[in-house]
Amino acid sequence: MADLIGQLVDLVGRNHVLEGDDVAARPAGWRLGPSAARAIVRPADTTQVAAVLRLCHATGQPVVTHGGRTGVVGGAVTTADDIALSLERLTEIEEVDVANRTMCVQAGVPLQVVQERADAEGLLFPQDLGARGTATIGGMVATNAGGNRVIRYGMMRDMVLGLEAVLADGTVVSSLHKVIKNNAGYDLRQLFVGSEGTLGVVTRIVLRLRPKPRSQSTALLAVPGFSAVVDLLSELEAALGGQLSVFEVMWDDYYALSALTAWRRRDAPLEPGSSPFYVLVESLGGDAEEDGERFTKALGAAHDKGLVGEAVIAHSEQERLNLWAVRDNVECLHDLDPVFLFDVSLSIGDMQDYVAEMAEGLGARWPEHRLIVFGHLGDGNLHVVVAVGDGSDTARAAVETIVYGGIEQRGGSISAEHGIGLEKRDHLHHSRSPAELALMRSLKRTLDPDGILNPGKVLDD
Numbered sequence: 001m002a003d004l005i006g007q008l009v010d011l012v013g014r015n016h017v018l019e020g021d022d023v024a025a026r027p028a029g030w031r032l033g034p035s036a037a038r039a040i041v042r043p044a045d046t047t048q049v050a051a052v053l054r055l056c057h058a059t060g061q062p063v064v065t066h067g068g069r070t071g072v073v074g075g076a077v078t079t080a081d082d083i084a085l086s087l088e089r090l091t092e093i094e095e096v097d098v099a100n101r102t103m104c105v106q107a108g109v110p111l112q113v114v115q116e117r118a119d120a121e122g123l124l125f126p127q128d129l130g131a132r133g134t135a136t137i138g139g140m141v142a143t144n145a146g147g148n149r150v151i152r153y154g155m156m157r158d159m160v161l162g163l164e165a166v167l168a169d170g171t172v173v174s175s176l177h178k179v180i181k182n183n184a185g186y187d188l189r190q191l192f193v194g195s196e197g198t199l200g201v202v203t204r205i206v207l208r209l210r211p212k213p214r215s216q217s218t219a220l221l222a223v224p225g226f227s228a229v230v231d232l233l234s235e236l237e238a239a240l241g242g243q244l245s246v247f248e249v250m251w252d253d254y255y256a257l258s259a260l261t262a263w264r265r266r267d268a269p270l271e272p273g274s275s276p277f278y279v280l281v282e283s284l285g286g287d288a289e290e291d292g293e294r295f296t297k298a299l300g301a302a303h304d305k306g307l308v309g310e311a312v313i314a315h316s317e318q319e320r321l322n323l324w325a326v327r328d329n330v331e332c333l334h335d336l337d338p339v340f341l342f343d344v345s346l347s348i349g350d351m352q353d354y355v356a357e358m359a360e361g362l363g364a365r366w367p368e369h370r371l372i373v374f375g376h377l378g379d380g381n382l383h384v385v386v387a388v389g390d391g392s393d394t395a396r397a398a399v400e401t402i403v404y405g406g407i408e409q410r411g412g413s414i415s416a417e418h419g420i421g422l423e424k425r426d427h428l429h430h431s432r433s434p435a436e437l438a439l440m441r442s443l444k445r446t447l448d449p450d451g452i453l454n455p456g457k458v459l460d461d
């Protein structure tokens with residue numbers, strides 16, 4: 001092993017191979033314990049990534065790629081036997097092509113840096129999520145991240161025009177196209193999107209940018225029932241003519257808990273407990289004056305149809321941020337620790353039954369349980385938070401049976417946007433057929449025959 005470390009130092013430089021106390025001293029990732037790794041290796045560019053992988057492949061050394069370590073399913077967890085390949089030095093924005101609306105970035109660039117650069121160029125990178133300051137574009141590609149505006153712009157895979165990845169044996173597959181249409185054979189870039197570091201290391205990405213909107217309208221709405229939530233979504237999608245960019249739903253429990261900490265409750269924009277559902281909606285358009293009017297009119301029509309009760313419309317950027325604060329205040333969930341967090345998707349029409357069935361199943365075993373639900377409902381995506389006053393593995397397994405059982409029954413997905421990582425690996429069969437799992441294993445064996453890339457994540461070894 002000393003020999004391997006020495007060779008890694010030769011490849012990337014002494015300062016960029018961290019060992020021992022330097023590994024332990026690294027800040028923990030999101031909900032991860034202290035760092036453990038044989039070494040953290042920080043290559044400077046694609047050539048060095050390829051050299052490191054070539055060496056690790058030749059010696060059978062497991063490698064776990066690290067972006068910002070904000071992933072929430074344990075995909076970046078390392079053991080003391082792993083090499084962590086951190087892309088923290090790949091932070092260059094290599095090109096912004098304004099006419100073509102593309103940006104070529106290295107994988108370690110944080111999301112917020114991309115958003116700000118696009119904005120400075122008069123363009124929009126629409127992907128957005130709470131961990132924007134730390135999550136890297138490479139990590140977001142590797143997890144096919146979703147976020148707040150999927151309903152309008154799609155997931156991360158819809159933002160990737162070109163991609164460069166390094167395979168387990170060090171082969172560089174560079175496909176940095178800028179075009180939207182490219183049917184020249186298999187779409188190899190999509191193999192790596194959502195592969196969570198198990199099929200290759202993503203090093204550079206060509207991102208698709210969009211025109212910068214000239215209007216942004218935001219409102220928080222109290223909605224009287226679940227069928228009204230469903231009808232409201234259809235109503236606003238039709239009335240806003242494709243401008244609806246956010247449709248975030250909070251069940252009252254989440255809204256009340258969040259408002260308590262974000263707003264000390266009494267200052268909450270809408271009274272907690274006054275409605276069973278709260279919906280945050282936003283639209284992005286091209287005409288500052290007309291779009292605001294159209295937005296207000298659409299909300300008025302929804303109100304007249306009985307789909308909306310009280311409503312608060314933001315009239316300034318600060319008011320907009322205040323409305324978002326309630327939705328984004330996921331830290332409030334720590335008040336319920338220990339909690340189990342889930343990220344599932346299913347048809348909107350099935351959601352009400354699913355949530356009721358979970359409540360019944362949990363209540364039968366833990367009468368004092370808490371079930372908190374919120375999420376990107378416009379995309380069929382719910383975040384489910386369960387607290388049963390017991391954080392043990394046994395309790396987790398029992399809760400997972402209830403949460404995932406209902407998803408399998410309804411043909412939904414056990415991972416809407418967070419990925420599989422380590423945490424959901426043993427439940428993948430709820431959402432994937434034996435034939436799909438066999439094809440995934442076959443792809444893994446083809447691209448990484450010795451299984452050195454993120455072993456044990458997504459699929460078991």
Ligand SMILES: Cc1cc2nc3c(=O)[nH]c(=O)nc-3n(C[C@H](O)[C@H](O)[C@H](O)COP(=O)(O)OP(=O)(O)OC[C@H]3O[C@@H](n4cnc5c(N)ncnc54)[C@H](O)[C@@H]3O)c2cc1C
Pocket residue numbers: 030064065066067068069070071072074075076087107128129130131134135136137138139140141142143144145146147148196197198200201202203330417418421454457
């Ligand atoms: C407060 C908060 C809010 C969040 N909100 C959302 C949300 O709304 N929607 C959503 O989808 N996610 C959300 N997330 C999850 C997280 O931000 C995303 O999963 C993000 O995409 C991970 O990026 P990262 O750079 O931190 O990756 P990491 O956590 O470092 O890695 C994640 C996985 O990708 C692999 N990986 C990382 N970089 C590369 C690379 N260059 N090549 C190959 N593999 C790589 C890792 O090995 C690991 O398996 C949230 C997280 C937090 C903490």
